[in-house]
Amino acid sequence: MKVFPLLVSLSIWASNSYAMDDFSAIDNYVNAAKKEIGLPSGTAIAVVKDGEIVYEGYFGYANIKENKKVTAETAFYIASITKPMFALSALLMEHNGDIKDSTTMAEMFPKQDLLNIDADKVQLKHLMSCSAGIENDALVNALAFTGNHNLQQRQTLLSASVKNERNPLGQFEYTNLGFNIVSVWVDNFYSQDWQKILSETIYQPLGMNHTSSYMSDAAKKRIEVARPYGLTGEDPTAILPFEKSDITMHAAGGTIATASDLGLFLIAQLNQGKVNGKQVFPASVIKKSHQQLVSHDASYLDFKRTGYAWGWQIGPYKGRKMLHHFGGVAGTHTHSSFIPEHNIGLVVLNNESQISQYLTNAISDIAYSILLDDGDANKKAEKHILSMRVRASEVKTNIKKWNDVSAKKASSRVMQLSLDKQKYVGVFHHPLWGQLNIKLLKSGNFEVRLGEISTIATAFTKLDTMRVEFSAMNEGGKVLTYKIKDGEVKELSLFGEKFNKV
Known part of the structure; x- marks a missing residue:
């Protein structure tokens, strides 16, 4: 088994204020915006400048119904912000x-x-x-x-x-x-999990003590993890049904971390691998990680993207070259960015995914306006508050329309089955996708489970079919089609793949 040479381990003190910058506009905006949204989900922010975390902001709740507020020690599932860390590890x-x-x-x-x-x-x-x-x-x-x-x-x-x-x-x-x-x-x-290698090469050397790529570490290390929320359900304060476990943490999006821990990672990016005066990573490796490997042309809200490096999007922001990466799945929206020319960076973590991208976009504008002395941050905050009022109303209206249309479609359809319902239940196997389990509930509905994800099937328009939508995958509804021979279900198709009945 190969092991890595011991890298420098350290921690860094994170201050809540910075003498030359006033970040109160961020506080004012986030508090007001959350009132407009009407859902007290959590947000954690860390601002980096000149090798220090110069501002930290914690808002809302990690667990709404248990009244657990977001604090400096609250870890969030960060999704694709894992990519630049795993790329640096490589x-x-x-x-x-x-x-x-x-x-x-x-x-x-x-x-x-x-x-x-x-x-x-x-x-x-x-x-x-x-x-x-x-x-x-x-x-x-x-x-x-x-x-x-x-x-x-x-x-x-x-x-x-x-x-x-x-x-x-x-x-x-x-x-x-x-x-x-x-x-x-x-x-x-290495004959060991990629998670352990990532910890040995990135988390431990940086002193990211509230960061892990194992969800089970949350309980072992007593790390409070923000639970996932969304505006789409009947009760937005209810925790979303799909939450990550060790088996669904992956190298493109499998990490929990606090905002300040990710701030340490940004400091290393901005200071050629040095943090708190110590050379944690070789400067040449950090430099290489920022090298553009491929060009492309895209944008996401205010962020233009012209290329991709080792896990970093590259593009101009406020007229400066920025490297950034965001993350998003149901119940999560995260942001990590930095501008090397000015030695500044930003982390924003949210445990909500329907509207947090707009919240984060505004936080970025305000934070970088302060850091770059680019306009009146308080006026920008006021403008963004008004914008959020409109945006929140639009998002809620669109969600309601979508839910109403979906409910109307569902109520107008009757599941067309040629056999007794019990004939459709059982275990179906695919050599790549694994075991798919279909169970008939007491309510008469069919539960469809594929490993860690499950859903309740609804009617589709054709005989011996069902509509299934695994919300965690965010791919919309799929048609599940049964194949029947001699009065028995022999197989089904889903995702364009054939599952044989076991």
């Missing part, structure tokens, strides 16, 4: 001599059957910059949502990778897949 592996940026998938997996891709052309740098030109929905969804995988199954899933005909090798298309593939290599090469 570059530290390269620095240690274990892999190269040009190492191909054929070299990474010499015993693996990778027949449907050009494994001798896809390199580590492609995998870590969303430009590998391959796709594999079964692997991505197994690691992030269903949890139907183990070490052996991940090898099987890896072999199912195919060429991406829409975006060939060298072209950018945002995906978790490359990071997931590298994590499979890490598990094999």
Whole structure:
């Protein structure tokens, strides 16, 4: 088993104020905006400047019904902000001599059957910059949502990778897949979980003591984790049904962290690997992690994106070059960004996903306006409060319309089944997607469960079909179609795949 050389371990004191900057406009905005939204979900903010955390703000609740407020020690599930940390870890592996940026998938997996891709052309740098030109929905969804995988199954899933005909090798298309593939290599090469390697190379050296890629560490280390919320349900204060577990934490989006811990990570980015005067990471590795690997043209709210580095989006913001990465799944919206030219950065974490992107967008404008001395931050805050009033109303109206339409469709449909209901229940197996379980509830509804995710099926318009929507996957409704022969259910199709009845 290979181990990493011991890196410098440290912690840093985080102040709540900074003599030269007044961040009260952020407090005023967030408090007012949350009143407009009408849901006291949580938000944690850390602002970095010149090697220090110069502002921290904690708002709302980590657990609404249990009245647990967000504090400096509240960890949030940060989703895709994991990517730049895992990418930096990969570059530290390269620095240690274990892999190269040009190492191909054929070299990474010499015993693996990778027949449907050009494994001798896809390199580590492609995998870590969303430009590998391959796709594999079964692997991505197994690691992030269903949890139907183990070490052996991940090898099987890896072999199912195919060429991406829409975006060939060298072209950018945002995906978790490359990071997931590298994590499979890490598990094999180091004979231990990628989570442990990430902790050894990033979290421990930086003193990120409230950060982990194991959800089980929350209980072991007594870390309070913000629970996920959303505006779509009948009761927005109810915790969303899907929450991450160890088996659904993955290298493209599998970390819990506090805002101040992520602030330490940004300080390392801005100071060539130095934190609190100590060289935690080699400066050359940090520099390389910021190098653009592929160009693309996109935007997200106020953030223009022109390229992608090692887990970092690159683009102009307020006329300056910014590196950033955001994260989002049901019940989570997160933001991490920095402007190297001015040695400033920002972290914003939310445990709500329907409207928090707009909240965070405004926080970014206010925070960077203060840091760059770009206009009156208080006036901007007032403007954003008014904007949130309109936005919150629009979002709630749209959600209500969507729910009403969905309810109307559901009520107008009757499930058309040619056999007795009990014939449709059971266990169905797919070699890549794993076990799918269908259960008939006392209510007469069908529960459909695929590993860690489940839903209640509704009627569709055709005979022997059901509509299923796994909200955690955020892919909309899918049609589940049964195949019947000689009066018995033999198989079903879902996601375009055939599941055989066990």
